[in-house]
Amino acid sequence: MRAKKIGIIGSSRGFGKSVYGFFAKKGFPITGSYIGSPITNKEVVEDSDVVIFAVPIGVTVQVIDEMLPYSREDQLWMDVTTYKVGAVNTMLKSSADVIGLHPLFGPTEADTWRGQKIAVHMARVRAWSGWALDFLKATEARVELVDPAVHDFYMLGAQGLPQLLNAFVQAKVILALGFDTKQLLKLATRFSRKSFGLIGRILQQKNHRLYADIQIEHPGTAHMIKECIAALREVQVMVDRKDQLGLISWIEELDKQLGPDFVAEAAKL
Structure with a gap:
């Protein structure tokens, strides 16, 4: 991977900080901007061969859009935001x-x-194809090539849903029911400890804006929440009626519809 001048917009925290460290360790000349930095976003773009946008989800499109007048044909633009459609479509301008x-x-x-x-989505790669492949290889990560619209749809299930229910809603209910958290962890089963682990890992990051944006910025979140409420209401009706057979049937139907391949693979996680 030949050294190029790297510019990161949003270099002070999160993945911006991580990407900065990655290229710095490999000896690349690198500049970064962030709120209050001595260098501006415009200066980063004008001074860089590779520009990487690593700003919060809610402002990603705006920040990219503001930099469009300073782009060059000999540059590579990338972003590391959670949702791809808006960011990629704006970079393509x-x-x-x-x-x-x-x-x-x-x-x-x-x-x-x-x-x-x-x-990864290779949206428009001309002169930079070789460098980009070398970069991805150098990360030693497993690359999943995916269309932005497909990616964003599945992020609702892969991120939005588990984070909302298994972390935030679960935490809210734990507090509402008045559990002593130390005693709760002492008596937790292996399964529940994994579930509590998600709460801990997310909250420990202290990046609450990121996780709020994951919910707020996805166009499907409102519908997802409606489906969650509908599912809980189904269970509530059966619990209120003490309908054991009904609830068993409900769980069996979930098992059947998800299918043995998903169940077996998910059980390994």
């Missing part, structure tokens, strides 16, 4: 080559990308 990236792991796990998964 530039003159640069364009690749959308989504590291499928948390910023606190980003000391090394080895063995992790990265969703």
Whole structure:
């Protein structure tokens, strides 16, 4: 991977900080901007061969859009935001080559990308194809090539749903029911400890804006919540009626519809 001048917009935290460290360790000349930094986003774009956008989800499209007038045909633009459609479509308005990236792991796990998964969309890759492939190889990550619209749809189930229910709603109910959290952890089963682990890993990052944006910025979140409420109401009716057979049948139907392949693979996680 030949050294190029790397510019990161949003370099002070999260994946921006991780990407900065990745290229710095490999000896690349690198600049970064962030709120209050001495260098501006415009200066980063004008001074860089590779521009990487690593800003919060809710402002990604706006920040990219503001930089469009300063793009060049000899540049590569990439982003590492959670949702790809808006970011990729906006980068495609530039003159640069364009690749959308989504590291499928948390910023606190980003000391090394080895063995992790990265969703990738080669939106427009001309002169930068060789360098881009070398970069992805150098990360030692597992690359998942995926269309932005397909990616964003599945992120609702792969991120939005488990984070909302298994972390935030579960935490809210734990507090509402008045559990002593120390005693709860002492008596937790192996299964529940894994579930509580998601709460801990997310909240420990102290990046609450990221997880709020994951819910707020996905167009399917409202519908997902309606489906969650509908499912809970179905269970509530059966519990109120003490309908054991009905609930068994309900669970059996879930098992059947998900299918043995999904169940077997998910059980390994």
